[in-house]
Amino acid sequence: xxxxxxxxxxxxxxxxxxxxxxxxxxxxxxxxxxxxxxxxxxxxxxxxxxxxxxxxxxxxxxxxxxx
Numbered sequence: 001x002x003x004x005x006x007x008x009x010x011x012x013x014x015x016x017x018x019x020x021x022x023x024x025x026x027x028x029x030x031x032x033x034x035x036x037x038x039x040x041x042x043x044x045x046x047x048x049x050x051x052x053x054x055x056x057x058x059x060x061x062x063x064x065x066x067x
Contacts, residue, residue, distance in 0.1 A: 006049055008051065009040065009047040009049055009050070010048045010049075011046075011048075012026055012027070012046045014048075015048040018053055019053070019057070030046070036059075037052065039052070
């Protein structure tokens with residue numbers, strides 16, 4: 001029986017695709033803590049939760065006022 005604990009988890013490659021960046025860029029962000037993007041690390045494997053990716057994208061929205 002295989003029940004996923006986090007059914008909305010994404011690999012680093014999948015997360016990078018969602019964000020539109022390279023997987024290597026995501027690795028740099030993790031190492032330097034450049035952006036507040038949470039991740040789950042199990043051994044050498046890194047996963048991202050869907051809710052964390054969504055929150056990160058929402059935090060990057062730039063509101064433009066109409067002139």
